[in-house]
Amino acid sequence: MYSEDNLYDLAELFKIFGDSSRIRILFSLFDGEMNVSDISESLGMTQSAVSHQLRILKTSKLVAARREGKNMFYSLADEHVRTIIDQGLEHVTEDD
Amino acid sequence: MYSEDNLYDLAELFKIFGDSSRIRILFSLFDGEMNVSDISESLGMTQSAVSHQLRILKTSKLVAARREGKNMFYSLADEHVRTIIDQGLEHVTEDD
DNA sequence: TGAACACATGAACAGATATTCATATGTTCA
DNA sequence: TGAACATATGAATATCTGTTCATGTGTTCA
Numbered sequence: 001m002y003s004e005d006n007l008y009d010l011a012e013l014f015k016i017f018g019d020s021s022r023i024r025i026l027f028s029l030f031d032g033e034m035n036v037s038d039i040s041e042s043l044g045m046t047q048s049a050v051s052h053q054l055r056i057l058k059t060s061k062l063v064a065a066r067r068e069g070k071n072m073f074y075s076l077a078d079e080h081v082r083t084i085i086d087q088g089l090e091h092v093t094e095d096d
Numbered sequence: 097m098y099s100e101d102n103l104y105d106l107a108e109l110f111k112i113f114g115d116s117s118r119i120r121i122l123f124s125l126f127d128g129e130m131n132v133s134d135i136s137e138s139l140g141m142t143q144s145a146v147s148h149q150l151r152i153l154k155t156s157k158l159v160a161a162r163r164e165g166k167n168m169f170y171s172l173a174d175e176h177v178r179t180i181i182d183q184g185l186e187h188v189t190e191d192d
Numbered sequence: 193t194g195a196a197c198a199c200a201t202g203a204a205c206a207g208a209t210a211t212t213c214a215t216a217t218g219t220t221c222a
Numbered sequence: 223t224g225a226a227c228a229t230a231t232g233a234a235t236a237t238c239t240g241t242t243c244a245t246g247t248g249t250t251c252a
Contacts, residue, residue: 002185007123009188010181011116018111020104021210027103036229049211051230070219070228080187085106087183089098091176092105117240132199145241147200166198166249193252200247209238217230222223
């Protein structure tokens with residue numbers, strides 16, 4: 001069914017989600033695409049820090065990028081990203 | 097809907113899943129509870145390393161522990177754990 | 193009670209990683 | 223073309239974290 005390799009890939013995937021900056025960036029994109037400076041401002045992060053994290057998210061194919069003039073617009077790469085985060089949020093917000 | 101705090105908690109949750117040792121331990125428990133030495137042997141990890149990771153998993157309430165004589169049996173704490181991993185595996189094993 | 197077994201834990205070390213700072217690249221427009 | 227803007231990127235640093243090693247705690251049984 002699932003190979004040992006799958007589990008390593010899975011750990012790598014969760015590692016990407018396991019950083020509050022990246023999760024907050026991804027969550028920002030839930031409502032649609034955004035450019036880098038808007039993400040920076042809305043999250044109170046420097047442009048550089050956001051850009052570094054976006055690169056990681058893009059390399060992992062969790063976000064997609066599109067240029068429009070001077071701006072780069074980022075969006076969620078696919079619906080799985082939303083599903084995984086939603087599933088996690090359900091667990092986290094569960095009443096004990 | 098979701099607070100800023102939820103996102104930090106979520107990152108913490110994914111951080112736990114974001115390590116191959118822990119994911120492999122959790123996955124081992126998919127078929128039912130196991131004791132520490134069996135987990136160690138099946139994963140080729142030292143007893144100490146497994147024990148350290150189990151402590152983290154227990155603190156995060158992802159596994160439950162039960163003593164039986166000299167042995168400690170660990171099991172998945174709830175079904176969310178399985179769901180979150182399954183969801184991730186779907187993403188990882190998706191054909192491009 | 194004491195030896196043998198199962199597991200937990202603290203300290204130390206090595207490797208990984210997120211941010212900052214400085215600067216480079218790419219784009220528009222006058 | 224050159225200034226202004228948006229974004230990317232490399233290097234350096236500080237912090238975090240997983241494993242190992244040594245040892246402690248808890249349990250059984252003769």
